[in-house]
Amino acid sequence: MPTEEKKEFIYEAALSLIDESDDLSKIKVMDIAQKANIGKGTVYEYFNSKEQLIAEAITYMLKRWINHLEESFADERSFKENYTLMLESVLSLLEKKHRTILGFISMSESGSHLYKSINTLMQESFEELQKSNLRFYEKIVDKSVEEGVVKEKPPLFDWYFAISSSILCVIIHEKHFEGDVGYSHKQIIEKAYNTYVKLLS
Amino acid sequence: MPTEEKKEFIYEAALSLIDESDDLSKIKVMDIAQKANIGKGTVYEYFNSKEQLIAEAITYMLKRWINHLEESFADERSFKENYTLMLESVLSLLEKKHRTILGFISMSESGSHLYKSINTLMQESFEELQKSNLRFYEKIVDKSVEEGVVKEKPPLFDWYFAISSSILCVIIHEKHFEGDVGYSHKQIIEKAYNTYVKLLS
Amino acid sequence: MPTEEKKEFIYEAALSLIDESDDLSKIKVMDIAQKANIGKGTVYEYFNSKEQLIAEAITYMLKRWINHLEESFADERSFKENYTLMLESVLSLLEKKHRTILGFISMSESGSHLYKSINTLMQESFEELQKSNLRFYEKIVDKSVEEGVVKEKPPLFDWYFAISSSILCVIIHEKHFEGDVGYSHKQIIEKAYNTYVKLLS
Amino acid sequence: MPTEEKKEFIYEAALSLIDESDDLSKIKVMDIAQKANIGKGTVYEYFNSKEQLIAEAITYMLKRWINHLEESFADERSFKENYTLMLESVLSLLEKKHRTILGFISMSESGSHLYKSINTLMQESFEELQKSNLRFYEKIVDKSVEEGVVKEKPPLFDWYFAISSSILCVIIHEKHFEGDVGYSHKQIIEKAYNTYVKLLS
DNA sequence: AATGAATGAGGATTCATTCAT
DNA sequence: AATGAATGAATCCTCATTCAT
Structure with missing residues (x-):
């Protein structure tokens, strides 16, 4: 999967959690990884930090x-x-x-x-x-x-x-x-x- | 200081932090205690949890x-x-x-x-x-x-x-x-x- | 126990580990805490970081x-x-x-x-x-x-x-x-x- | 490139990093690979572990x-x-x-x-x-x-x-x-x- | 043989909460 | 009633290592 596509895939996972979880600060990186069916570490291959990921996901x-x-x-x-x-x-x-x-x-x-x-x-x-x-x-x-x-x-x-x-x-x-x-x-x-x-x- | 008055005093401290801090989840109990010039432990004499304190402060x-x-x-x-x-x-x-x-x-x-x-x-x-x-x-x-x-x-x-x-x-x-x-x-x-x-x- | 005394107490724990462990970078904060019979978090009441603790211990x-x-x-x-x-x-x-x-x-x-x-x-x-x-x-x-x-x-x-x-x-x-x-x-x-x-x- | 020559090539990369970095435990496998212009995985074709690589490089x-x-x-x-x-x-x-x-x-x-x-x-x-x-x-x-x-x-x-x-x-x-x-x-x-x-x- | 994407164990650090004084 | 030292659960992030291509 090309990088951009993968990022969007992770965005979707994050967004579905954002919609579910009702409190941005309560979202765990691990939850996002699980939702996206990838390893926790993989998230950090694509984003520098949890907050950046969330910011990008919302922008997306x-x-x-x-x-x-x-x-x-x-x-x-x-x-x-x-x-x-x-x-x-x-x-x-x-x-x-x-x-x-x-x-x-x-x-x-x-x-x-x-x-x-x-x-x-x-x-x-x-x-x-x-x-x-x-x-x-x-x-x-x-x-x-x-x-x-x-x-x-x-x-x-x-x-x-x-x-x-x-x-x-x-x-x-x-x-x-x-x-x-x-x-x-x-x-x-x-x-x-x-x-x-x-x-x- | 009667209990209710003290609570209001703590509300004020919390509220001023809420206005300053721009991110509710980043507010620490210790900050509120410091702002109110009381000990961290004292907060728990008046409130069951940080979240309750904040909820009450906003309600107030x-x-x-x-x-x-x-x-x-x-x-x-x-x-x-x-x-x-x-x-x-x-x-x-x-x-x-x-x-x-x-x-x-x-x-x-x-x-x-x-x-x-x-x-x-x-x-x-x-x-x-x-x-x-x-x-x-x-x-x-x-x-x-x-x-x-x-x-x-x-x-x-x-x-x-x-x-x-x-x-x-x-x-x-x-x-x-x-x-x-x-x-x-x-x-x-x-x-x-x-x-x-x-x-x- | 006064602060300085407690710090020295933690130094001793760190030093005994330094002597045992033979590789500074392998020493865990938890090990030091355990050796000193205190909680992991307590270490951070006295020191800003693991490295600072070790540096201070060696200086001591x-x-x-x-x-x-x-x-x-x-x-x-x-x-x-x-x-x-x-x-x-x-x-x-x-x-x-x-x-x-x-x-x-x-x-x-x-x-x-x-x-x-x-x-x-x-x-x-x-x-x-x-x-x-x-x-x-x-x-x-x-x-x-x-x-x-x-x-x-x-x-x-x-x-x-x-x-x-x-x-x-x-x-x-x-x-x-x-x-x-x-x-x-x-x-x-x-x-x-x-x-x-x-x-x- | 014959195996032994390639290993020596990697040694040189590791050694130059050792000299630069001032803290052995801070050297990353990826840094070595980059310095040697090879893939991270390739390192493991020649060495069993990072520590072995470093040990061998120093011996060399x-x-x-x-x-x-x-x-x-x-x-x-x-x-x-x-x-x-x-x-x-x-x-x-x-x-x-x-x-x-x-x-x-x-x-x-x-x-x-x-x-x-x-x-x-x-x-x-x-x-x-x-x-x-x-x-x-x-x-x-x-x-x-x-x-x-x-x-x-x-x-x-x-x-x-x-x-x-x-x-x-x-x-x-x-x-x-x-x-x-x-x-x-x-x-x-x-x-x-x-x-x-x-x-x- | 070479790669680098994916992984997850591991560890530093934070902070709400407790409790002995 | 008031305190703050002590705590450890919780979580972010790193990085050596693996493995499918």
Whole structure:
């Protein structure tokens, strides 16, 4: 197995543990090795330290997710279709229990201080990821302006906040209002979409 | 010093470390003891374990904050005044670098899984706190309905989301848009207030 | 037990292992702890690392030996008596199997590079020890000049070498010529003494 | 490359690392392999273990040195010329920073216990080497008797010690008295030569 | 014969917790 | 009640050695 592929293989093992274990600092190198069916020492052939491995694994995951979002955007689809697709993507992450992604995405808002050692290792790629993220958001915004959903392109802060709010809508619903108190899948997506529209008009 | 007072004294030490240290799992019992000017062993006279101490300290902090919010609410003030005051309170926390509070508040949205061991210990009091929080939010909402800012009392999810979004507005601005790209203090509070109004109309 | 006393207690344990084990790098912290009847962790209450402990232990041993030599020197005894006493001291070390001391003493001649990491840690005190050692040697030399055993005080190098040679005489004999090939205890001391006299005349 | 030649090639790599690294126990098999431009696994095609490799490398080096000494001895040269040549050889080793050789030579005096594991592996060849060494020394001694520099052939211990002392003279000077405090190259060789003569008369 | 990826035994170090004073 | 010395379980990481290619 080529090196890069092997690393990705180890990332997957780490990520599944990250999702299971609910406390990054409790993850053991040995657990990762076992999950990946390799020897403990082998991990160190590919990574300098446990923290580096975890930082890289999270970066890998985030990159993949953003790529997925970017690829799913299609100019020939309407703005609303594209926006809805993005929200669906968030929802599917939440349902798949890939809570970690959202933990780290939300970290970029307020909790990013929680794992400084790992954050420090991620910093460079993290900034790049944030840029990708912004680029993608902007593409969506531009589309919405183009179609006249939003009259005039608002300042950066305003559209960034509008999208974040949209996503928060989906997240809160999924986390706290499932079942009888909540809305249907369709309704919540609609509500999140409207959030964007309302906030920018 | 009576027991309860001593515990609070230790909470303060723990909290200041939590704010400084940027990684909960890196905080040592000895650091807390030193900060509080007591012996390491003394900590165990008051708490069963480090994790319990931290869980209690965070609960203590959150309780205090919510109390502060509740106390600052005054029926004789207008809805907008009250709402603005709450947002100011959030802002002052962000400025005071009490990032941890916000980390934990935002944890209640999406990141709460990150410290399961602590969360488990906090669970009971955390649920209680969430209820207090909701009660306070609802009081605000009711006021807004009473004053006609919002036509009709919307469903729980809708107003909870509207307030969360308002707060998110302040948080994002503080974290990413300070300085020349951002709005003035006054403007951002106004924007956050409008978010509430827009989303519920 | 006061801290210093406890440290010395641990030194003794380490030194007995150093003498037994014949390879510094093979000594485990656990072995030292066991020998001293204390917990592994306790060692780290007194020392920052294994290497520091070993460096300090060796320094302690050398210091003690040099002190012993210095104390055994008495101005009212003749030069020859004093010199012989020093040689006896060397011999008794060799017989007690405290080979390590001699290993380290001889390290100062030619092998000092062998344990750089430990040497680095010892450096400061090692230099001090060498000075003590020189001071003691010089006292002896002065005595020999005073008594006319040596006509005129020779240059530093010459007397340092003469004493080293004397000691080498005893060491070589003890190590390789014991038994029927060798000389009696008395004879070898005499020979070593004569070495000093011959080399400085 | 024939097996024996390849082994010697690996010896050279190991020896250069031994000279560089200052701590035998810190040398890694991988370092040796890299230095020799071969694969780590290849080392194990030629040696059973790292320690064996090191033991053999040192033996190889010592053998070569003794051979060098023996070859440089020429019956047609005077005793003093031959003796001086040997001392020069020691000096050149010291200058070339081949301290390891001297470390191991001095180990044969007092420090040999320091690396028992390696010493054990070397034992057989080491004894053989010591015999070669003795043979060479004796040849020199005989020459000195033959020329009348020494009246009568002294007992083994006496001449062995006299030569060792001579060498110690050069070593101490090189290690501690270089520069302004010390003697010139020529002077120190003369002094070392005189040591031999004095001690045996 | 040569390789280097994989391994896991081994050991240093940390730190929450205990307990004798 | 308060302490901090003592503890050892827990875990990261290293590196000699193996073995399939």
